Amino acid sequence: MSEYRASKPSNPADDWKLWLVVNPGTWLMPILMTVLVVALVVHAFVYSNDNYNPLTYEVSAEAVAE
Numbered sequence: 001m002s003e004y005r006a007s008k009p010s011n012p013a014d015d016w017k018l019w020l021v022v023n024p025g026t027w028l029m030p031i032l033m034t035v036l037v038v039a040l041v042v043h044a045f046v047y048s049n050d051n052y053n054p055l056t057y058e059v060s061a062e063a064v065a066e
Contacts, residue, residue, distance in 0.1 A: 046052045 047055070
């Protein structure tokens with residue numbers, strides 16, 4: 001087994017300071033909505049582009065023969 005152990009954070013006592021800037025009560029829903037919008041844009045691009053869309057991809061006879 002490996003003897004590697006992950007190092008502890010250098011100053012975990014100050015981790016609470018992050019939440020003074022990023023208040024989840026204020027920013028959680030906008031962040032989640034942004035993630036949803038990005039996911040929908042990526043999916044819309046993939047499904048609208050025939051090169052990436054697996055639902056409209058047609059296998060040529062040459063590719064099947066190989």
